[in-house]
Amino acid sequence: MTPSNRPDETDAPEAEVGEQQGTKRKPKVKKRELKAKIRALEAEIAETRENVPDEPLYGLTPRLEAAVMRALEQERLPIIPRLMRPLHPADQADLIERLAPEQRLTLIAAMGATFDADILAYLDATVRDELVGTLGEEDLTRFLSALDSDDAVDLFGELDEEEQARILAALPAKDRIFLEEGLNFPEDSAGRLMQREMVVVPSHWTVGQTIDFLRTVRNLPDDFYDIFVVDPGHRPVGELALSHLLRAKRPVRVSDIMRKDFRKVRAEMDQEEVALLFRQYGLVAAPVVSEDDRLLGVITVDDVVDVIDEEAEEDLMRLAGLGESDLYGSLWDTTKTRFPWLVMNLLTAIAASLVIGMFEATIEKVVALAVLMPIVASMGGNAGTQTLTVAVRALAMRDIDTRNAMKFIAKETLVGSLNGIAFAVLVAGASIAWFGDFEIAWIIAVAMVLNLVVAGLAGTLIPLGLQRFKIDPAVASGVFLTTVTDVVGFFAFLGLATLFLL
């Protein structure tokens, strides 16, 4: 039974005890009965504590969410820490995301000191920015100290300069240094992704010395999977997996069992590159080094999973002209962010309309053209979008580059031709069935083939071209593509009609 079953009853005991203090003189209550009552109440409280477990094992359920919202609405704030405590920080972050903005602040205030700093690491970026803006300096400092260095740098980077200055002054020296150094790295780089906390041993140590070190040193990272071996210049020379350390005997030198063929990541490397590296080689951790090869930190695969998620989401969003803060942004922010891409598309549509406008006289004479013309344009757009999607994805995964681009372009053009012919037949058939006019039928057939071939070409050349000019293909390709397929579609169809029907 979850605590949300009986939130009211958890408060009730006090009320019941209070009721017994009436003004009228009641029959003398025996001490025995009072003691029994107290025991019963204590048992009930103990049972409630059992129902609200201590370990963060539990997930978010609709009933718990409803209970939390009820508590917020009825301003029964003391119960909130107890309701939240059994949740893993990731689930607490989920619940916070689902609340309305004002409710979030109330909840966090109600949680007080029980608010686990890690929640901030799991929180959606837009929601976190909002919250961080409202947190007091004391809380911020406490959180920054508690978070892993990569999450702390993330959080810290979102504060404005004044706040950053004040908080730096309040932090312990080590945290302050890590934060300042972290911010020196470009955003979205390996330097920002890495954790500074890691286990490092000198190359001349033995397995025995290492194990003794691990057993006695105090502030080891909570979880680590590899130990890094460095030379006297603090440059990484080997990676030692714990599974290999454990298997070796004590006198063996660390340098004899360490892996020398590990992959190093330069601190300035873009996080997308890092993610690609991890995926390509199935890495679990990789050391991060400075320009002069000194070991700075480590990136672990769970951080990379976050990056992969982010990047996949970004690609999807960018293809539709969306920004990252769309889902949680305010009405105004969301509207504003979507506007520019829609304007680009409006210009595309107007360009297509200008082409149609060139053939007003033709349409006036053969109105069937107005009815059929959107078909050619839209099929071009659809086929082109297919090619574009494959191209953008393949470019991102490095499956296509200048060397095999020709092969890809040729293939897409041929696919466009084949499907173009197929759809030319279909649509010619449809227009004969509809208008009974064979001339329109072959005109629309030819226009269809033309447009689908052009769509295949455009769907490859546009992203490849943008990539060549170092512009992210995902962002602009879609708009350029529809411009091309619309213009070519209308022009081919109406142009052929003007030439042959009038």
Added chain:
Amino acid sequence: MTPSNRPDETDAPEAEVGEQQGTKRKPKVKKRELKAKIRALEAEIAETRENVPDEPLYGLTPRLEAAVMRALEQERLPIIPRLMRPLHPADQADLIERLAPEQRLTLIAAMGATFDADILAYLDATVRDELVGTLGEEDLTRFLSALDSDDAVDLFGELDEEEQARILAALPAKDRIFLEEGLNFPEDSAGRLMQREMVVVPSHWTVGQTIDFLRTVRNLPDDFYDIFVVDPGHRPVGELALSHLLRAKRPVRVSDIMRKDFRKVRAEMDQEEVALLFRQYGLVAAPVVSEDDRLLGVITVDDVVDVIDEEAEEDLMRLAGLGESDLYGSLWDTTKTRFPWLVMNLLTAIAASLVIGMFEATIEKVVALAVLMPIVASMGGNAGTQTLTVAVRALAMRDIDTRNAMKFIAKETLVGSLNGIAFAVLVAGASIAWFGDFEIAWIIAVAMVLNLVVAGLAGTLIPLGLQRFKIDPAVASGVFLTTVTDVVGFFAFLGLATLFLL
């Protein structure tokens, strides 16, 4: 220096020695000189060996790729294993993907016994299917034994029944059992994703016993990060990270330091769910259990990274009606796979044309309508696509469900209204500037607002509705959406024009 710098010279020594065996009587070559020559050649071979390291440290470069292709074209096959050896299996897989189909077979034959089974695990699925179809039984059996159990099950599942039966007969017992059991799990489930090789200790053991076990047992997995603690019924009761094992003293009981709050994965769980779990809680490994809670295997985060990649790619591809084998599929397969979605879109376009057809008379009278009408329809499609993209992504990440759907639908409808009004103004202005007609201007303005509001509604209701009927929103939403926005766009614009302009 990479071997590709001097492929010809590596062959040369034999030729040079042979040349000295001429038919003409040459001056007597001194033994001294011959020995010196031999020493020089041996030194060169040693230097070559140094420069061609045994460890797979190197990445794929254009020059290496060219060298391999040259070797294939000139049929200098013995040199190929040497060229390939310094590459990591993932990079060897990349190179194989970039070759033409016939070249792939030649290369693999040339590599013979040096062909690392792991390459198959890194290979694109389409290419792998192709190759596996051509491999002999002996090779297949060898590879299946060498691969990790999850990769082996993958590969095995792609063979036809006859081949599977023959190979099962040829495999060692343990491999055979793992394969058969693996296939009992549904495709794309945790049971297929897991590795059977793991380290398991009984709950009554001590740290000392565990470490001794790790030092003496022979066939440990190459890399592992956690040890699983089981009860006598082989049910997992705890997870013990190596970092914690190392820190404890020998007499400590494993059950005292193990983590009890680990997350178990049921073997039937879908791999998408597993990936979501790993991402949500930042897991590195999770034990997989059977229905009766027995420990079957472990899923590690690098497998999940592959799943995340796959799923992200699938979503992107499905939104454009593409199948997974698009990039590497043959011309015919690719054309065939894209056809159905294009047909769906053709039907959409025809439906929109039918709507336009209802207003032929109106268009005949006011041709400007034919010029402007695509603008309204396409803006609806674009705005609706934005909403749809956010909705599909949010549904996949579980950020939206039936509880907060209303909030999302309301927000999108409002965003649609706001942008609708903005674009109504813009497009009315454009049509006044173009045609100087105020009546058309307000008609197109009203149609624009209407279509963008409908786009916002459709962009949310369609994916939510499909989800409710257990249909993947990513697949069908796009087509339904454009049907709605095209039909509503044309109908609103032309309908209002018919009502008010004639």
